[in-house]
Amino acid sequence: MPDRPRLTREQIAQRAALELPDGAYVNLGWGIPNLISDYLPAGITVYFHSENGILGMGRRARAGEEDFDLVDAMKVPVTLVPGASFFNQADAHLMTRGGHLDVAVLGGFQVSEKGDLANWKIPGAKGSGGIGGAMDIASGTKTVVVCMEHTTRDGAPKIVRECTYPLTGLRCVTTIVTDLAVIDVTPSGLTLREVAPQWTAGEVQQLTGANLNFNGTPPEMHLK
Amino acid sequence: MKQKIFSHIDAAIADVPDGARMMFGGFGGAGFPNNLIQALARKGTRDIFAISNNCGTRDGELGILFKLNRIRHIIASFPGPHSNHFQERLAAKEVTIELVPQGILCERMRAAAAGLLGFYTAVGVGTEVAAGKEERVIDGKRCILEMPIHADFAFIKAEKADELGNLTYRLAAQNFNPIMAMAAKTTIVEVEEIVPTGSIDPESVMTPAIFVHRIVQAKGIRYAG
Numbered sequence: 001m002p003d004r005p006r007l008t009r010e011q012i013a014q015r016a017a018l019e020l021p022d023g024a025y026v027n028l029g030w031g032i033p034n035l036i037s038d039y040l041p042a043g044i045t046v047y048f049h050s051e052n053g054i055l056g057m058g059r060r061a062r063a064g065e066e067d068f069d070l071v072d073a074m075k076v077p078v079t080l081v082p083g084a085s086f087f088n089q090a091d092a093h094l095m096t097r098g099g100h101l102d103v104a105v106l107g108g109f110q111v112s113e114k115g116d117l118a119n120w121k122i123p124g125a126k127g128s129g130g131i132g133g134a135m136d137i138a139s140g141t142k143t144v145v146v147c148m149e150h151t152t153r154d155g156a157p158k159i160v161r162e163c164t165y166p167l168t169g170l171r172c173v174t175t176i177v178t179d180l181a182v183i184d185v186t187p188s189g190l191t192l193r194e195v196a197p198q199w200t201a202g203e204v205q206q207l208t209g210a211n212l213n214f215n216g217t218p219p220e221m222h223l224k
Numbered sequence: 225m226k227q228k229i230f231s232h233i234d235a236a237i238a239d240v241p242d243g244a245r246m247m248f249g250g251f252g253g254a255g256f257p258n259n260l261i262q263a264l265a266r267k268g269t270r271d272i273f274a275i276s277n278n279c280g281t282r283d284g285e286l287g288i289l290f291k292l293n294r295i296r297h298i299i300a301s302f303p304g305p306h307s308n309h310f311q312e313r314l315a316a317k318e319v320t321i322e323l324v325p326q327g328i329l330c331e332r333m334r335a336a337a338a339g340l341l342g343f344y345t346a347v348g349v350g351t352e353v354a355a356g357k358e359e360r361v362i363d364g365k366r367c368i369l370e371m372p373i374h375a376d377f378a379f380i381k382a383e384k385a386d387e388l389g390n391l392t393y394r395l396a397a398q399n400f401n402p403i404m405a406m407a408a409k410t411t412i413v414e415v416e417e418i419v420p421t422g423s424i425d426p427e428s429v430m431t432p433a434i435f436v437h438r439i440v441q442a443k444g445i446r447y448a449g
Contacts, residue, residue, distance in 0.1 A: 051326060075252040088398050089400050130278075136347050
């Protein structure tokens with residue numbers, strides 16, 4: 001594997017933040033996606049949705065201002081922005097499953113070339129695993145961005161022809177942002193849109209378990 | 225007229241039998257009926273069929289019931305990172321679980337509340353949760369049949385009740401509570417405050433009194449996770 005720096009988790013979040021259009025209603029999943037709210041570009045306003053019944057979540061609560069009836073889906077005390085609203089869990093998921101949100105950013109263990117997502121259970125892991133809101137969100141949201149490392153700790157590709165991990169949803173992923181690339185899922189397969197600084201498209205292809213389409217030299221990943 | 229207010233929490237749950245199907249509200253530490261759960265633990269009810277988003281947080285929330293081995297089966301969406309008592313019982317095969325996507329868990333309870341006998345959804349198609357479920361194609365979309373989830377009892381948490389049982393919830397602490405209130409035969413609510421009938425503005429009622437059968441004021445444990 002080439003010995004060159006990859007994007008940090010924060011940089012993946014920073015790049016994924018650029019996928020959020022102004023005014024969008026957005027759900028952020030566990031892991032890297034949860035960092036995105038710190039990296040919204042200037043001039044962009046988005047409304048964060050939480051599956052426990054909040055639209056218009058603001059920043060995390062500071063020490064002393066926490067209210068434990070006002071937490072995000074990761075149980076972290078948060079604040080609200082002006083115009084926020086509360087509702088019950090069924091309506092929160094009516095928003096996800098019913099296609100009312102604009103973008104969801106989820107973590108991932110594997111994404112297939114057809115856009116299948118596996119993100120809730122690692123085969124052989126101890127315990128029950130947990131689905132949470134991921135299947136509803138993946139099923140219904142118009143644009144699903146997955147943030148993850150390009151390969152596992154052992155160097156195996158996480159972008160594959162067919163997922164081998166338990167699935168979250170079929171053909172649900174729109175775009176993948178990794179520490180090496182931005183990749184779009186299209187009807188004709190995966191398109192390599194951007195490549196991390198100092199990496200080549202060929203090197204990214206070698207670390208990917210499915211074919212990547214690209215013309216010439218894809219541009220460098222846009223960070224800030 | 226039947227009095228819904230119970231002055232003692234143990235009396236409010238005295239008739240919950242062994243083997244009861246029970247819903248428990250709460251999410252992310254907020255809106256859990258912790259005092260009712262503790263009372264159920266004291267009472268010693270066994271072989272509970274539980275329905276809840278998660279499976280306890282250490283000894284808190286449903287954790288105490290798993291610790292005491294009182295739950296035999298649970299329908300849940302996200303057991304949670306601190307559901308150690310549940311995970312131990314699961315490993316020992318003392319409890320079984322049906323994992324359900326969170327929004328589908330909500331809708332299956334709503335279907336029970338609404339007198340619907342099931343519904344089709346694309347959520348879970350091609351995944352483990354589709355196993356054994358009827359699949360068909362509607363509007364060109366693969367979907368699976370999901371069945372209602374009923375319960376004998378719902379234990380829920382609200383901020384305020386009037387004497388009739390009209391409820392309001394605080395911030396994001398409503399989560400599953402209003403849904404479960406509608407889906408169970410007998411809904412028992414613990415509240416911070418009981419106010420005279422008529423003092424909650426009708427426009428502000430979040431769960432209408434028709435869904436609430438027993439009310440108990442319980443200020444003991446607010447956050448147990």
